[in-house]
Amino acid sequence: MKSIFTLYIALIACIACAQKKEKTFTSPEGYDFNQPEKITLPHMLQEISGITFKDGEPHTLFAQQDEKGSLFYFNPDATKDMKAVTFGPEGDYEDLALTGKWVILLRSDGSFFTFPFSSTYPEQITAVKTEKLLPKGEYESLATGDDQKLYALCKQCAVDKDGKQTTGYTLQVSPNGTISQLTSFSIPTKNIKNVVSFKGKAFRPSALTKHPTNNEWYILSSINKLLVITDFSWKVKAAYALNPKLFNQPEGIAFDKQHNLYISNEAGNKGNATLLKFSYRKNK
Structure with missing residues (x-):
């Protein structure tokens, strides 16, 4: 009887030890990144690479995937009713923004x-x-602010080859839809490294969006499995490691006007693409 009791105690200790070693993931204020509503997306969006809402209206999500020149739009709660329109040839389309009366x-x-x-x-x-405005490089992040300007981040550009910064560009959309480049800005990567480890990899942004009320930028990096938050002037405020079991390939990010946060995952090598909804919970 004593040996059985000893075995039981040892088993409990092993379970406790395993639980202690399991990595925990923190979340931005108002969200629980451990408890998303998970929506499986249809096959046509296996390579989903960008998402956004029009004026934050939650009933229609706009998306594109990085192989087809098509704009997809659907209610997140009714993906079977998804619609699509072709706007261009096949290509590596990475993000989108809706500003004023234009889709970009x-x-x-x-x-x-x-x-x-x-x-x-x-x-x-x-x-x-069609306009080619940004310097030679690779880009995956585009968003608009309340000022109706566009903001694009380099994923990998020659100007950032030393790894010390990530460069971005501010652009203006005219009433007739013409886009012009205004200024550049940069995010010092050391400011992110001070908060969370890159694990030997360079910082490679994959999506960008602005919080609907507090002027913070939310920046995803799929390669780094990170969410970085900056103020409107791109000063780093926080960074969060993402659980790879939930965020297998996060390539799209958007808020609705209720402050709910959506992050889309490409399907990758197996399974389906997913849309993760994190409901906003105001702290009391």
């Missing part, structure tokens, strides 16, 4: 594809404005 999509080489926003679309859009 970013290709990885720094090219922009712009066409008017509409509540309904034909099967194909022919009046698409």
Whole structure:
């Protein structure tokens, strides 16, 4: 009887030890990154690479995937009713933004594809404005602020080859949809390293969005499995390691006007693409 009791105690100790060693992941204020609502996306969005809402309206999510020149739009709660419109040839499309009356999509080489926003679309859009404005490099992050300007981050650009900074560009959208480059800015990577480890990898942003009320930028890095938060002037405020079991390949990020946060994962080598919804919980 004593030996059974001793074995039981040892088993409990082993379980406690295993639980103690399990890595915990912290979350930004107002969210629980351990308890998302997980939405499985249809096959046509296996390579989903960017998401956004129009004025934060939660019933229609806009998305694109990085192999097709198509804009997808659907209610996150009814993905079977997804619709799509073709705007261009196949290509490596990485992110999108809706500003004013324009839909703007970013290709990885720094090219922009712009066409008017509409509540309904034909099967194909022919009046698409294409502009190559950003310096040579690879880009995956595009967003708009309350100022209606566009903000794009380098994923990998020659100007950042020393790894000390990540460069971004501010752009202006004119009333007729023409885009012009205004200024550049940078995020010192040491300011992120001071908060969380890169584990020997360079910082490679994969998506960008602005919080609807507090002027903070939320920056995803799929390669680094990180979420970085900066103020509106790109000063790093916080950084969070992401659980790879939930965030297998996070490539899209967006807020709705209720402050709910959405992060999309590409399917990767197996399974389906997913949309993770983190409901906002105001601290009392």
